[in-house]
Amino acid sequence: MTTLDTPRLNARPVPNPAKSLITKLNMGTGVVVGAIFAAATYWSLYSLLSTYTDKVRDPLTSVNDNKILLATMFMWSIGFLVGIGAFIGPWRWLIGKDLSDEEILYMAGDGQGWKRYFKYCTDHKVVGMQYLVGVMVMLGVGGTMAMMIRTDLAHPGAKFLVQTVYNSLVGLHGITMIIAMIIVATGPFGNFIMPIMIGAYDMAFPRLNALSWWVLFTAIPVLCSSWILGGIPTGWTAYAPLSVQAGPGMNAFIATIIIFSVSTAVAGMNITTTVVAMRTKGMKWNRVPIFVIGSTISVALAIPAFPTFMASQIMAGLDRTFGTGFYETLQGGSGWLYANLFWIMGHPEVYVILLPGVAIIMEIVPVFVRKPLFSYGAAVAGMAGIAGLSVLVWAHHMYVAGWLPSMNGPFMVTTEMISIPTGLLFLVIIGTLWRGKPWMKLPMLSVFALIWNFLIGGITGVYLSDVPADNYLHGSMFVTAHFHYTLMGAALTGAIAGLVYWYPKMTGRMLHERAGYISFWFTQIGFNVLFFGMFIVGAEGQPRRVLDYAALYSHANLISTLGAYSVGIGMIILLWAVIHSWRHGKIAPMNPWGAKTLEWTVPYPVPLTNFDELPVVTSDPYNYGKGVSS
Amino acid sequence: MSDHTQEEQLSPTPGERATHFLTRSDVRRTTLLFVLWTSVFIILGNKFYPHFMPRIMSKEMASSEKIMIWFTYISAPIAGLVLSIATNAFLNMHRGDTPPEDGPAIRNNPVIVGMWTVGSLLFVLVAIVWGLLEVNAQSIDAAANASKAVTIDVTGSQWLWTFYYPAQNITTHVLNVPVDVPVTFDVTSTDVNHSFWPVQLGIKVDANDHIMTVAHTTPTVTGPIDVKCAELCGLNHAYMETTGNVMSPSDWNKWVEAESGKVS
Numbered sequence: 098m099t100t101l102d103t104p105r106l107n108a109r110p111v112p113n114p115a116k117s118l119i120t121k122l123n124m125g126t127g128v129v130v131g132a133i134f135a136a137a138t139y140w141s142l143y144s145l146l147s148t149y150t151d152k153v154r155d156p157l158t159s160v161n162d163n164k165i166l167l168a169t170m171f172m173w174s175i176g177f178l179v180g181i182g183a184f185i186g187p188w189r190w191l192i193g194k195d196l197s198d199e200e201i202l203y204m205a206g207d208g209q210g211w212k213r214y215f216k217y218c219t220d221h222k223v224v225g226m227q228y229l230v231g232v233m234v235m236l237g238v239g240g241t242m243a244m245m246i247r248t249d250l251a252h253p254g255a256k257f258l259v260q261t262v263y264n265s266l267v268g269l270h271g272i273t274m275i276i277a278m279i280i281v282a283t284g285p286f287g288n289f290i291m292p293i294m295i296g297a298y299d300m301a302f303p304r305l306n307a308l309s310w311w312v313l314f315t316a317i318p319v320l321c322s323s324w325i326l327g328g329i330p331t332g333w334t335a336y337a338p339l340s341v342q343a344g345p346g347m348n349a350f351i352a353t354i355i356i357f358s359v360s361t362a363v364a365g366m367n368i369t370t371t372v373v374a375m376r377t378k379g380m381k382w383n384r385v386p387i388f389v390i391g392s393t394i395s396v397a398l399a400i401p402a403f404p405t406f407m408a409s410q411i412m413a414g415l416d417r418t419f420g421t422g423f424y425e426t427l428q429g430g431s432g433w434l435y436a437n438l439f440w441i442m443g444h445p446e447v448y449v450i451l452l453p454g455v456a457i458i459m460e461i462v463p464v465f466v467r468k469p470l471f472s473y474g475a476a477v478a479g480m481a482g483i484a485g486l487s488v489l490v491w492a493h494h495m496y497v498a499g500w501l502p503s504m505n506g507p508f509m510v511t512t513e514m515i516s517i518p519t520g521l522l523f524l525v526i527i528g529t530l531w532r533g534k535p536w537m538k539l540p541m542l543s544v545f546a547l548i549w550n551f552l553i554g555g556i557t558g559v560y561l562s563d564v565p566a567d568n569y570l571h572g573s574m575f576v577t578a579h580f581h582y583t584l585m586g587a588a589l590t591g592a593i594a595g596l597v598y599w600y601p602k603m604t605g606r607m608l609h610e611r612a613g614y615i616s617f618w619f620t621q622i623g624f625n626v627l628f629f630g631m632f633i634v635g636a637e638g639q640p641r642r643v644l645d646y647a648a649l650y651s652h653a654n655l656i657s658t659l660g661a662y663s664v665g666i667g668m669i670i671l672l673w674a675v676i677h678s679w680r681h682g683k684i685a686p687m688n689p690w691g692a693k694t695l696e697w698t699v700p701y702p703v704p705l706t707n708f709d710e711l712p713v714v715t716s717d718p719y720n721y722g723k724g725v726s727s
Numbered sequence: 728m729s730d731h732t733q734e735e736q737l738s739p740t741p742g743e744r745a746t747h748f749l750t751r752s753d754v755r756r757t758t759l760l761f762v763l764w765t766s767v768f769i770i771l772g773n774k775f776y777p778h779f780m781p782r783i784m785s786k787e788m789a790s791s792e793k794i795m796i797w798f799t800y801i802s803a804p805i806a807g808l809v810l811s812i813a814t815n816a817f818l819n820m821h822r823g824d825t826p827p828e829d830g831p832a833i834r835n836n837p838v839i840v841g842m843w844t845v846g847s848l849l850f851v852l853v854a855i856v857w858g859l860l861e862v863n864a865q866s867i868d869a870a871a872n873a874s875k876a877v878t879i880d881v882t883g884s885q886w887l888w889t890f891y892y893p894a895q896n897i898t899t900h901v902l903n904v905p906v907d908v909p910v911t912f913d914v915t916s917t918d919v920n921h922s923f924w925p926v927q928l929g930i931k932v933d934a935n936d937h938i939m940t941v942a943h944t945t946p947t948v949t950g951p952i953d954v955k956c957a958e959l960c961g962l963n964h965a966y967m968e969t970t971g972n973v974m975s976p977s978d979w980n981k982w983v984e985a986e987s988g989k990v991s
Contacts, residue, residue: 260962267959332959338936339919339961426937432920433935466816468830475840497922497931497957499914499940506859513855520847523809524840530816532753533830537820548813556802560795563858565865569780569791569929572922572957636779638926640957643965691826722832 117200119182124215127181131315134176139169163348163417166326170352174315181311182217186304205303207705217311219303222703225289226603227310229596231317232284233672235277240668242270247627247661250654255645263644265328265346272333272350273320276357278584279399279446280313280364281592282453287368287392290599293696294386296377296714298706301370309364316356323349332642334443337424337435341416348417351410358407365396365403377695379714386694386718387476388595391456395449398484402445409438433500440491448487450584452480454591455522458547461598462529464692465541469719471528475521482518486511496567505564512562519555523548538690539613543594546621550586554579557632575635578628586624593671600675601689605701606682612674616667623663630657693718757815764814765807772799781927784948784973786868788929790861801853805846869943872909876943879904881914883921883934886967888954897986902971905979906949912942922958925971931957946973 142165178184189195196204206213206220213223214230246266249257258266292300300306323329326346331339340347372393376385412423413435422428424435463470470476489511496505526548535541557579560566570576600608633653639646646654688697695712739747748754776795783789821827879902880891891898902925904910914923916934923942924931927950932942949972956967974982 255965260965264959264962264964330959330961334959336920336958339959342919426935431938465826466830467827469832469834471833472835472840474835498933499935499938506862509858509862510855513851513858516851516854517844517847520805520843521840524843527809527812528833528836528839530812531833533816534819534821534827535816536826537822545813545817548809552806552809556799556806559798559802559854563794563798563854565787565790565858565861566794566798568787568931571931572924633779636776638781638953638955640924640955642959645965720832722829 117197117203119185119196119200119203119217122180122182122185122217123212124181127177127179127311130180131173131175131177134179135169135173138172139165142168160418160420162345163414166345166348167352167414167418170319170322170349171356173319174312174352174356177315178308178311183304183308183311204307205705217307219299219307220705221288221292221300221303221306222603224306224310225285225287227314228280228284228288229603231310231314232277232281233675235273235317236281236668237672239270239273239277240665242266242273244661244665246270247658249644250646251658252655253646253648253651258644260644261328261330264330264332264642265324267642268329268332268335268350269320269323270333272353274584275333275446275450276313276316276320276353278450278588278592279361281450281589282457282595283364283368283392283396284310285603286388286457286595286599287364287396287453289603290696291368291389291392292371292375293699293703293707294389294694295372295375295380296695296708296712297371297375298708298711300367301375302367305363305367309360309367312356312363313360316353316360319349319356320353321349323347323353334439335410335413336439337413337416337432338426340413340435341424348414351414351417354410355407355414358403358410361399361403365400368396369393369400377711377714383473384714384717386460387470387473388453388456388460390477391452391459391480394480394484395452395456398445398452398487399449401488402442402449405438406442406446409435409442412438433495433498436495436498436500437491440494441488443494444491445484445487447580447583448483450588452483454588454595455547455551456480457591457595457598458544459522459525459529460694461540461594462526462544463719463721464690465536465538465544466529466533467536467721468529468533469717469722471525471531472521473717473719476525479518479521479525482521483515486515486518490515493562493567496564497571509562509564513559516555516559523552539608539610539617540594540598540690542614542617543590543597546617547587547590547594550582550590550621550624554582554586557582570635572640573635574631574639574641577641578631578635581628581631586628590621596675598690599696600678601685602696602699602701602703604679604682605685606678607685607689609674609678609682612670612677616670616674619663619667619670621667623660623665623667625660627657627660627664630654630660693720753815753819756818757811760811760814761804761807763807764810765803768803768806769800772796772803775799781953782948782950783929784927784950784952785929785944785946787865787944788927789947790865791929794857794861797857798854801850805850865943868909868945869911872943872945873911876909876911877905878911878913881912881923881934882917883914883923883956883960883967884917885919885961886956886963888923888956888967888969892983895983895987897983899986900969902952902954902969903979903982904946904971904973906946906973906975909943909945912944913939914942915939919960920958921956921960921967924955924957926953926955927973928952933958949973949975949978 146161186196204217204219206218206223214227249255249263323346326349327344328346329350330343335350372389415421416423423430424432459470459476490508492504492508493512561570561576561579597608597613630653634650637650639650687700699707776792780792783792878893880893882889889900890902914932914934915938916936919936921934922931923934928944928946930942930944932940952971952973954969954971956964960967
């Protein structure tokens with residue numbers, strides 16, 4: 098474990114930057130080396146394979162093209178990491194040495210100003226900001242694709258997009274948003290805020306922390322390359338055998354998931370270890386802020402889930418490059434194998450996304466209602482119960498797949514059971530609101546939005562978990578509306594609440610309040626219009642992922658599109674508020690909300706090692722309130 | 728005043744506590760909001776699905792719609808409780824640049840947590856038992872009707888549905904079925920995964936690559952049906968749809984007679 102030792106580092110002189118290779122490396126060198134690795138791989142494999150077959154000269158259709166493209170994408174990622182200096186530390190270990198103290202301090206970004214955001218920086222606050230910007234870019238790109246999809250669906254007749262573009266948009270919107278939503282809370286706030294919340298100097302593994310971000314960063318151009326290579330025709334689920342027969346753009350999807358899974362595993366281990374091992378003195382488990390508990394359960398859940406996703410894509414890649422036939426019935430494989438592997442990841446992943454968002458809301462409510470969090474034990478039990486059950490429900494996505502119909506009943510039971518721990522989370526939130534007088538600032542407003550959205554998502558989820566109802570609703574727009582209510586209406590609302598709440602600590606400024614309110618109402622009203630329209634067309638029988646539809650569904654689709662535009666306007670206003678306030682916002686006091694968690698005890702800018710002396714915790718952070726009542 | 732009298736004054740009876748609780752203004756307002764929100768969800772369940780879902784043309788479709796309506800009814804009091812407390816808090820908001828005074832320090836209430844958990848469990852048990860009984864009833868129906876069912880081989884291929892009636896030796900791209908006669912669909916695909924969805928019949932099953940899956944239904948009403956693909960299957964997925972009819976016995980016989988003579 099390499100962590101910064103505050104007293105030791107404070108005694109060290111500033112290093113001479115000219116002495117170490119580390120000082121010369123940054124994102125630019127990473128891109129150059131990555132491009133060289135990618136080009137060298139492409140041309141060497143092209144030359145090698147064309148020696149043995151003429152197929153490689155066909156326009157990107159043969160298995161050899163898949164081999165070349167996949168290898169090129171992986172080598173880009175490795176080359177970038179070499180170029181930015183990610184392997185300098187491991188290389189030193191390999192030759193029996195280690196980084197000097199000066200180099201460790203340099204890697205932590207000390208005294209480098211804005212340049213540290215473009216380096217392999219181990220400071221958790223820098224990594225948190227890198228994740229924040231990365232998430233905003235991904236949400237922007239994914240949101241733009243959603244606007245294009247909704248524009249096409251505004252009227253029947255598919256006048257705006259052609260099929261290939263529409264199908265690719267559906268898939269790329271899905272996977273971009275899923276990746277963004279997986280990291281939307283645990284990336285920025287799990288890295289920037291969480292170590293301070295538990296009273297730690299740093300993360301447990303600072304170099305792995307930087308690695309998790311930069312590995313993820315390398316996946317972004319890989320995913321974007323899918324457009325140049327013809328897109329993906331499969332939706333984000335990438336079901337086989339459609340993914341095996343798909344064009345070269347599918348390679349980008351496969352490589353993205355494999356790279357992203359590495360990033361997630363690294364981040365998950367790092368956050369889990371940090372929370373388990375580095376809580377400050379006195380921070381017993383029942384005094385840990387609920388956001389930290391939610392994030393830890395979320396990333397711990399991701400640790401077993403994402404390797405399965407990775408395995409599913411490795412096998413898809415092997416089918417495409419070597420014809421292994423894992424998913425080809427005529428070769429002895431099965432598309433059901435893929436569906437199982439995918440959903441074994443896919444349903445826990447829903448809760449990987451959801452839990453941190455709800456945990457943020459549970460963190461916010463006591464602060465703004467000035468009451469203790471109601472039943473901390475129920476909150477922990479609810480999140481742990483959801484995590485435990487979530488690994489046993491994956492096949493409810495496969496009720497109509499024809500795979501083992503006799504298991505539909507057991508999976509229906511486990512899926513319905515998840516309502517019980519989910520209900521506990523509602524109880525904690527409304528129990529904290531009970532007899533409270535909420536301070537109606539922007540983060541608090543999001544609490545009410547989440548309650549409504551999560552409730553609608555939850556109730557409609559009960560229908561979908563029931564086999565006879567799912568026989569009708571599966572694959573329809575109703576499902577799309579349901580999961581957007583859960584992932585966007587609850588998880589993203591929670592994450593935006595977290596952004597507004599922690600913005601003063603992360604930037605030193607208050608978010609533009611009026612713009613925030615305007616954004617909130619545009620987004621939330623638009624969101625409900627958008628997805629209520631989608632519930633209607635789903636109930637009427639419109640399948641999801643279609644670029645055209647019958648006239649019967651036209652009114653509700655138009656309403657949905659208008660709602661989507663309202664969400665788009667709301668998000669643009671929020672983006673403006675975030676960027677504008679970053680430079681011109683009102684200077685934030687150290688603790689603008691009067692909260693009692695540890696991050697509000699440190700100044701802005703947060704010192705490199707967070708605390709001069711580690712704090713001692715003597716109670717939980719929710720000791721608000723007067724007297725005891727019921 | 729004796730200690731005994733003081734104790735009596737400080738400790739009201741459970742009945743008095745309940746009376747005091749129920750007459751509190753916030754409790755009365757929350758109760759009113761509870762009735763309001765619960766009614767909204769009951770009306771929603773009662774109107775939304777019957778209004779928007781397609782015509783019910785089979786027992787399976789009737790079952791799907793009934794579940795959605797009744798699950799909304801059952802959810803209504805839970806949604807009503809959550810939203811009434813949230814709405815009451817919203818209406819009780821504090822505005823300004825300084826936080827409000829601290830509220831009552833209610834850290835836990837094991838009785839409420841226990842009641843909530845038991846209530847959730849009952850809700851879940853109703854949903855589970857209802858679902859299992861329905862699944863079981865459909866399985867029993869399918870087994871009992873196997874010998875008298877009309878069998879149709881359904882093949883999905885990019886991007887066309889083909890229906891073969893083995894007993895009648897008919898191949899067509901339009902799905903016709905007789906009313907009040909059990910139908911068994913043997914579904915497969917020649918390429919990628921599709922999902923066979925005769926919408927008004929309320930059933931759906933994936934057409935998997937060279938694997939046969941089965942779905943059963945008993946149409947109960949005559950009329951037109953739409954057949955769609957509910958699984959993204961590539962370029963023209965949106966247009967992989969056809970139509971069909973649930974036919975009266977006489978129409979069915981006429982259609983079979985006319986089609987049997989054709990060379991497919």
